[in-house]
Amino acid sequence: MQPRKILLLLFFIQIFCWTAPNLTLAQYAEGVAKVHYAPSRTYDILHMKLEISLDEIRKTVYGKVAYTLTPLNNNLKEIVLDCVDLTVTKTYLADGTNLAFENSNVKLKIKLPQAKNSDDRITLTIEYSGSPKMGLYFIQPDKSYPHKPYQIWSQGEDEDNRYWYPGYDFPNDRFTSEIIATVKNNFTVISNGKLVSVTEDKETGSKTFHWKEDVPHVNYLNSIIVGEYQEIKEDFDGVPVLYYVPKGQEGLAKHAFSKTMDMLKFFSDKIGVKYPYEKYAQTTITDFMWGGMENISATTLTERTLHDRIAHWDVKSEGLVAHELAHQWWGDLLTCKDWSQAWLNEGFATYFEALFIQHDLGEEEFQLDMQGSKESYLDEDKNDYRRPIVYNLYAEPFDLFDSHTYAKGSWVLHMLRSFLGDELFWKGIKHYCNKHREQCVDSHDFQKAMEEATGQNLDWFFSQWIYKAGYPEFEVKWSWEDSSKTVVVSISQNQKTDSLTPIFQMPVEIAFTTNPGRTVKIINIQNKEQEFYLPLDSRPLMVEFDPENKILKTVDFERSTEELLYQLQNSPRSWERSEACQVLAKRGGEKNILQTLEKVLSEDKFYAVRQAAAKALGEIKLKEAKAILKKGLSDPDSRVRRSVISALAKFKDEPDVAEILYKQFKSDSSYYARAEALISLGKTKDKKVYSWILEGLKYDSHNDVIRASVFEALAQLDDSKGIGLVKEYSAYGKPLAVRNSAIWALGKLAKGKESVMASKTYSKQEIREFLENLLWDPLFNTRRAVVGALGDLGDPEAIAELEKFVERELQYRLKSDARRAIRKIREGKKGEVDLRGLKDKVAELEEENKGMKTRLEVLEREVSEKK
Numbered sequence: 001m002q003p004r005k006i007l008l009l010l011f012f013i014q015i016f017c018w019t020a021p022n023l024t025l026a027q028y029a030e031g032v033a034k035v036h037y038a039p040s041r042t043y044d045i046l047h048m049k050l051e052i053s054l055d056e057i058r059k060t061v062y063g064k065v066a067y068t069l070t071p072l073n074n075n076l077k078e079i080v081l082d083c084v085d086l087t088v089t090k091t092y093l094a095d096g097t098n099l100a101f102e103n104s105n106v107k108l109k110i111k112l113p114q115a116k117n118s119d120d121r122i123t124l125t126i127e128y129s130g131s132p133k134m135g136l137y138f139i140q141p142d143k144s145y146p147h148k149p150y151q152i153w154s155q156g157e158d159e160d161n162r163y164w165y166p167g168y169d170f171p172n173d174r175f176t177s178e179i180i181a182t183v184k185n186n187f188t189v190i191s192n193g194k195l196v197s198v199t200e201d202k203e204t205g206s207k208t209f210h211w212k213e214d215v216p217h218v219n220y221l222n223s224i225i226v227g228e229y230q231e232i233k234e235d236f237d238g239v240p241v242l243y244y245v246p247k248g249q250e251g252l253a254k255h256a257f258s259k260t261m262d263m264l265k266f267f268s269d270k271i272g273v274k275y276p277y278e279k280y281a282q283t284t285i286t287d288f289m290w291g292g293m294e295n296i297s298a299t300t301l302t303e304r305t306l307h308d309r310i311a312h313w314d315v316k317s318e319g320l321v322a323h324e325l326a327h328q329w330w331g332d333l334l335t336c337k338d339w340s341q342a343w344l345n346e347g348f349a350t351y352f353e354a355l356f357i358q359h360d361l362g363e364e365e366f367q368l369d370m371q372g373s374k375e376s377y378l379d380e381d382k383n384d385y386r387r388p389i390v391y392n393l394y395a396e397p398f399d400l401f402d403s404h405t406y407a408k409g410s411w412v413l414h415m416l417r418s419f420l421g422d423e424l425f426w427k428g429i430k431h432y433c434n435k436h437r438e439q440c441v442d443s444h445d446f447q448k449a450m451e452e453a454t455g456q457n458l459d460w461f462f463s464q465w466i467y468k469a470g471y472p473e474f475e476v477k478w479s480w481e482d483s484s485k486t487v488v489v490s491i492s493q494n495q496k497t498d499s500l501t502p503i504f505q506m507p508v509e510i511a512f513t514t515n516p517g518r519t520v521k522i523i524n525i526q527n528k529e530q531e532f533y534l535p536l537d538s539r540p541l542m543v544e545f546d547p548e549n550k551i552l553k554t555v556d557f558e559r560s561t562e563e564l565l566y567q568l569q570n571s572p573r574s575w576e577r578s579e580a581c582q583v584l585a586k587r588g589g590e591k592n593i594l595q596t597l598e599k600v601l602s603e604d605k606f607y608a609v610r611q612a613a614a615k616a617l618g619e620i621k622l623k624e625a626k627a628i629l630k631k632g633l634s635d636p637d638s639r640v641r642r643s644v645i646s647a648l649a650k651f652k653d654e655p656d657v658a659e660i661l662y663k664q665f666k667s668d669s670s671y672y673a674r675a676e677a678l679i680s681l682g683k684t685k686d687k688k689v690y691s692w693i694l695e696g697l698k699y700d701s702h703n704d705v706i707r708a709s710v711f712e713a714l715a716q717l718d719d720s721k722g723i724g725l726v727k728e729y730s731a732y733g734k735p736l737a738v739r740n741s742a743i744w745a746l747g748k749l750a751k752g753k754e755s756v757m758a759s760k761t762y763s764k765q766e767i768r769e770f771l772e773n774l775l776w777d778p779l780f781n782t783r784r785a786v787v788g789a790l791g792d793l794g795d796p797e798a799i800a801e802l803e804k805f806v807e808r809e810l811q812y813r814l815k816s817d818a819r820r821a822i823r824k825i826r827e828g829k830k831g832e833v834d835l836r837g838l839k840d841k842v843a844e845l846e847e848e849n850k851g852m853k854t855r856l857e858v859l860e861r862e863v864s865e866k867k
Contacts, residue, residue: 032395032819033393033394033395033399034393034394034395035392035393036338036339036340036392036393036394036397037338037392038170038172038337038338039170039172041072041168041172041173042071042072042073042076042080043069043070043071043072043076043079043122044069044070044071044072044173045067045068045069045168045173045175046068046069046070046121046175046176047067047068047175047176047177047178048065048066048067048167048175048176048177048178048222049065049066049177049178049180050063050064050065050066050165050177050178050179050180050222051063051064051065051180051181052165052179052180052181052182052224053181053182053183054152054181054182054183054226056138056140056150056151056152056183056184056187056226057140058131059131059132059138059140060129060130060131061129061130061131061132061136061164061165062128062129063127063128063129063165064125064126064127064128065125065126065128065165065166065167066123066124066125066126067079067122067123067124067125067126067167068121068122068123069121069122069123069124070118070119070120070121070122071116071117071118071120071122072118073118074115074117074118075115075116075117076112076115076116076117077111077112077115077116078109078110078111078112079109079110079112079122079124080107080108080109080110081107081108081110081126081166081167081168082106082107082108082159082162082166082167082168082169082170083103083105083106083107083108083128083162083166083167084105084106084133084134084162084163085105085130085132085133085163086103086105086128086129086130086132086163086164086165086166087103087128087129087130088101088103088108088126088127088128088166089127089128089129090125090126090127091110091124091125091126091127092124092125093113093122093123093124093125094123094124094125097113099111099112099113099124108126108166110124110126126166128165128166130163130164132163132164133163133810134160134163134810134811135154135155135156135160135161135162135163135164136152136153136154136163136164136224137152137153137154137155137287138151138152139151139152139153139285139286139287144732144733145733148286148287149227149228149246149286150187150227150228151225151226151227151285151286152183152224152225152226152227153223153224153225153226153227153285153288153300154222154223154224154225154295155223155288155289155290155293155300156169156219156220156221156222156223156295157220157221157293158220158339158396158397158398158401158812159220159397160220161219161220161222167219167222168219169219169220170218170219170338171218171219171220171335171336171337171338171339171440172218172337172338172440173218173219173440174216174217174218174335174438174439174440175216175217176212176213176214176215176216176217177192177193177212177213177217177222178193178196178210178211178212178213179191179192179210179211179222179224180208180209180210180211181208181209181211181224181226182206182207182208183206183207183209183226184205184206184207185200185201185202185205185206185207186228187207187226187227187228188209188226188227188228188229188231188244189207189209189211189224189225189226190224190225190226190229190242190244190281190283190298191209191211191222191223191224191225191298192211192213192217192221192222192223192295192296192297192298193211193212193213193214193215193277193278193279193296193297194211194212194213194214194278194279195209195210195211195279196210196211196212197209197210198210213277213278213296213297214278215276215277215296215297215333215438216438217296217332217335218335218440221294221295221296221332221335222295222296223293223295223296223298223300225244225283225285225298225300227246227285228246228247229244229245229246229247229283230244230245230246230247230248230249230250231243231244232244232245232250232253232257234260234261236261236264236265236275236280237274237275239264239275239277239278239279239280240278240279240280241260241261241264241279241280241281242279242280242281242282243257243260243281243282243283244281244282244283244284245283245284245306246284246303249284249306252306252307252308253306255306255307255308255309255311255312255317256284256301256305256306256307256317256321257282257317257321259318259321259322259360260280260282260321260325262360263321263322263325263356264280264325266355266356266359267325267326267328267329267352267356270352270355270426270429271329271429271430271433272426272429272430272433272434273329273333273430273433273434273437275328276328276329276333276437277296277297277328278297279297279298280297280298280299280325280328281297281298281299282299282301282321282324283298283299283300283301284301284302284303284305284306285300285301285302285303286303287736287779287780287781288300288301288302288303289780289781289811289813290302291304291305291320292305292320292321292323292324293324294324294325294327294328294331294332294349296328296332297328297332299324299325299327299328301320301321301324304703305317305320305321307702307703308702310669310670310671310702311671311672311701311702313637313638313639313670313672314638314639314642314670314671314672314673315672315702318356318357318360319353319357319369322352322353322356322357323349323350323352323353324349326348326349326352326353326356327345327349329348329352329433330344330345330348330349330352331344331345331346331348331349333433333437333438334432334433334436334437334438334439334440334441335439335440335441336440336441336442337440337441337442338392338442339392339394339397339400340390340391340392340400341390341441341442341443342397342400342401342405343389343390343404343405343406343408343409343412343443343466344441344442344443344446346401346405346406346409347389347405347406347408347409347410347412347413348409348413350373350406350407350409350410351409351410351413351414353369354366354369354370354373354410354414357369364574364575364606364608367549367573367574367575368574368575368608370410370411370414370549371549371575373403373406373407373408373410373411374407374411374552376403376406376407377403377404377407377408377411377552378471378554379403380402380403380404380407381403381404381470381471386469386470386500386501387404387469387500388404388466388467388468388469388500389404389405389408389409389412389465389466389467390443390466390467391404395815395816395819396812396815396816397812398812398813398816399812399816408552411552412465412466412552414550414552415461415465415506415550415551415552416450416458416461418548418550418551419461419506419507419550420450420454420456424453424454424456427453427454428449428450428453428454429450430453431449431450431452431453432445432446432449432450432453435449435452436449443462443466447459447462460505464502464504464505468500468501468502469500469501470495470500470501470502471495471504471552471553471554472493472495472504472506472525472551472553472554473493473494473495473553473554473556474491474492474493474494474545474553474554474555474556474557475491475492475493475494475555475556475557475558476489476490476491476545476555476556476557476558477489477490477557477558478490478540478543478558480539480540482539484535485535485536485537485538486533486534486535486536487512487533487534487535487536487540487543488531488532488533488534489510489523489531489532489534489543490529490530490531491523491525491529491530491531491532492528492529492530493525493528493529494556497528503526503527503528504525505524505525505526506524506525506551507522507523507524507525508522508523508524508525508545508546508551509521509522509546509547509548509550510522510523510532510534510543510544510545510546510547511542511543511544511547512534512536512540512542512543512544513540513541513542513543513544513566513570514536514537514538514539514540514541515538515541516537516538519536520547521534541563541566541570542563542566542567542570542571543559543563544567544571544576545557547573547576548573549575559583561584561587561590561592561593564580564583564584564587565580565584565592565593565596567579567580568580568581568584568596568600569596569599574604574606574608574609577600577604577606577609577612578608578609578611578612579612581597581600581609581612581613581615581616582612582615582616584596584597584616585615585616585617585619585620586619588620589620589622589624589625593620594617594620594622594624594625594628597613597616597617597620597625597628598628598631600613601613601614601617601628601629601631601632601635601644602631602632607637607639607640608639610632610635610637610640610643611639611640611643614629614632614640614643614644614646614647615643615646615647617629617647618646618647618648618649618650618651619650621650621651623654626648626651626654626657629644629647629648630648630660632644633645633660633664638668638669638670638672638673641664641668641670641673642670642672642673642676645661645664645673645676645677645680646676646679646680648660648661648680649661649679649680649681649683649684652683652684652685652686657684658681658684658686658688658689658692661677661680661681661684662677662681662689662692664677665677665678665681665692665695665696671701671702671705671706672702672705674696674699674701674706674709675696675701675705675706675708675709676709678693678696678706678709678710678712678713679709679712679713679716681693681713681717682712682713682714682715682716682717683716683717684717685716685717685718687717687719689717690714690717690719690721690722693710693713693714693717694710694725696709696710696713697710703737704735704736704737704738705737707735707737707738707741708737708738708740708741709741710738710741711726711729711738711741711742711744711745712741712744712745714726714745714749715744715745715748715749718748718749720749722745722749723746723749723750723762723767724762726742726745726746726749727742727746727762727767727770728742729742730742730743730746730770730774732777736779736781736782739782739785740781740782740784740785741785743771743774743782743785743786743789744785744788744789744792746767746770746771746789746793747771747788747789747790747791747792747793748789748792750762750764750767750768750793751792751793751794764793764795765795765797767793768790768793768795768797768798771786771789771790771793771798772790772798772801774786775787775801775802775805780811780814783809783811783814784813784814784817787802787805787814787817787818787821788817788821790802790821790825791820791821791822791824791825792824794824794825794828795825796825796826798821798825799822799825799826802818802821802822802825803818803822805818806818806819806822
């Protein structure tokens with residue numbers, strides 16, 4: 001029937017608007033992905049000795065690098081190294097024999113005077129100079145940022161060290177290293193391994209630092225940091241533990257690094273291998289594009305992780321610090337042998353970060369951290385692409401450093417631990433680390449080591465979780481048969497299955513709480529649909545599916561309101577109480593629900609459950625819910641207050657909400673709660689709050705979070721008169737966090753507006769062109785913000801400039817982001833056209849349906865008259 005067509009079209013419009021296609025990574029990479037394999041090797045590097053002189057003003061490096069190596073096979077005639085845009089002046093052997101070479105500015109081919117065999121040992125030296133475009137970064141002040149420090153720092157992962165010295169730049173060869181760096185005498189140099197010596201040349205005003213790393217490692221882990229630093233020193237069982245922070249910021253170090261010693265002991269004990277290097281250093285740097293980097297024995301961290309006492313409630317450095325320290329085993333001592341195996345680095349570090357949280361803060365914080373990883377992965381899988389964890393089809397190696405690698409990789413280890421049990425899991429982990437220390441590894445090595453240690457066949461596990469994709473999407477129902485005292489549990493897996501995504505097989509725990517107590521049963525899931533008949537003493541008050549949260553999954557679990565309220569009030573597991581809040585939010589504002597959420601918001605001992613209650617009250621949107629939320633503004637935990645503030649923004653039509661939020665902005669002690677209040681003010685869409693939002697520009701805060709939130713608030717307010725201010729703060733010279741937030745807001749504010757100000761001062765074209773010019777900005781994070789803003793702007797005219805950006809940009813992450821922005825623009829334009837066509841078709845069918853209805857009414861009258 002025609003009315004059914006209308007319903008179907010309306011359904012497709014809804015689907016089109018609210019879901020994204022589930023793509024493979026290859027499709028998502030806009031056709032530039034290709035199959036990658038590790039390069040074949042012709043020689044084995046044993047040692048690298050790098051001697052460099054660095055000029056922080058001219059941004060240059062002058063150096064020589066010597067490699068001691070041995071051929072892997074007979075008849076080796078040339079040595080090929082990675083060497084990008086460096087000027088090579090001379091190559092020679094240890095005896096002084098000059099060697100012919102060809103430098104293509106990508107590869108350096110060095111001709112040997114005669115063929116060498118596998119029992120030969122060769123030492124060759126390369127003299128070179130350059131102004132690196134990547135890999136080595138020179139930070140310096142200028143007229144716009146006069147207080148920025150002079151720093152030089154490297155970032156080698158994935159394959160960027162080739163930009164500042166010639167080398168074998170792939171992670172399937174390991175060697176020991178020395179880095180000898182000469183810099184101005186006011187600087188400190190931090191590098192890998194042990195500090196052998198520091199010598200000063202008073203005539204030249206320079207110092208030379210000699211660092212040596214005796215544990216073999218892959219090339220991307222070589223690093224150097226140069227700057228004016230204050231050293232803070234501790235000792236872990238004879239190993240120096242060093243913290244380098246900018247002079248004057250020593251007082252902030254304790255908030256970021258105070259748990260490092262406990263982490264070193266925890267990881268050494270759990271992994272069964274004591275921290276294996278000569279020292280451990282953590283150094284903070286300016287303008288770092290990432291949070292941290294696990295360079296061997298010398299972690300690099302963003303200076304943004306340093307924070308004061310006020311920020312400490314909201315900013316926790318322990319996760320970042322633990323993640324990078326865990327890498328010293330997982331990524332450094334054992335390293336993935338090619339990028340398709342990156343989860344062996346990143347998935348492990350992410351899980352061991354969570355394990356330290358479990359050790360330090362308990363099970364509730366551990367589960368909360370794992371939930372965050374789960375949500376990150378599910379979001380990427382749903383909205384971006386789906387792929388197996390081990391996957392060698394990509395555009396750039398960095399494409400694989402995603403939530404599949406980090407978050408899902410972490411969950412795979414958690415599931416393996418859950419299925420094996422703690423005793424066998426840790427036995428296997430210790431065996432794997434000891435067996436493969438100082439080696440390059442793949443997933444087969446890990447599986448084999450775990451099987452050797454435990455006696456378990458793990459093919460079934462690795463097949464579905466490592467080499468396949470997706471996750472189980474469960475639907476669970478239960479019923480009670482009183483006559484037989486039996487619970488009937490129906491479980492189906494509703495994920496779309498194909499060559500990538502299987503029907504998953506696993507044991508699952510189900511718990512039943514009755515008046516006499518709690519019973520846990522284990523069922524084996526093997527099929528798409530299964531029913532289980534489980535005897536029980538009485539009808540359960542609460543049924544829990546996977547109560548300890550051991551499986552990466554989604555669950556659509558049909559339960560009554562009474563069951564959910566019981567779960568919220570009685571479950572000892574905080575994650576179950578939070579889940580009950582989420583589901584109850586969809587049940588509306590029944591009195592008993594509101595009363596229970598009020599009690600939870602005020603009394604639950606774990607802050608994350610109080611946060612979940614606040615979010616649920618915001619979803620309910622009744623006046624009674626708002627009144628309850630107002631009480632939550634006095635919660636002693638700023639994280640809860642932030643959730644309450646965010647929830648209050650849902651009541652934007654209530655006349656007093658803006659005043660409540662403004663008062664909280666003025667009075668709250670937390671930087672981040674005040675920032676949240678500004679953003680929520682913007683969400684009210686109340687024009688009177690414009691001037692209140694701008695007050696945030698007056699306040700200093702950690703990482704300028706309050707000023708930065710002003711521009712997110714203006715984007716939420718969507719008031720065109722803010723464009724001028726936003727554009728002003730997007731300019732070079734403004735505080736970096738604030739500037740990047742303003743750039744992001746510019747794309748949001750101008751989206752969908754041909755004229756973005758009532759006075760016609762700015763056109764959408766002018767905003768686009770302004771943003772396009774910023775694609776040339778020297779700062780990585782600013783260019784990234786610009787790319788995102790152009791994607792949000794959605795102007796097809798920006799595609800040409802974004803495509804040019806992809807061609808010239810060297811940073812892999814920015815290339816990937818630009819491709820994503822192009823895809824977003826194209827899909828948005830196609831969506832507008834398709835949606836307009838669908839709406840036109842709906843209107844046409846509705847008119848046709850009206851005609852049918854009229855004719856039907858006429859016929860009914862005629863029939864009635866004849867009767």
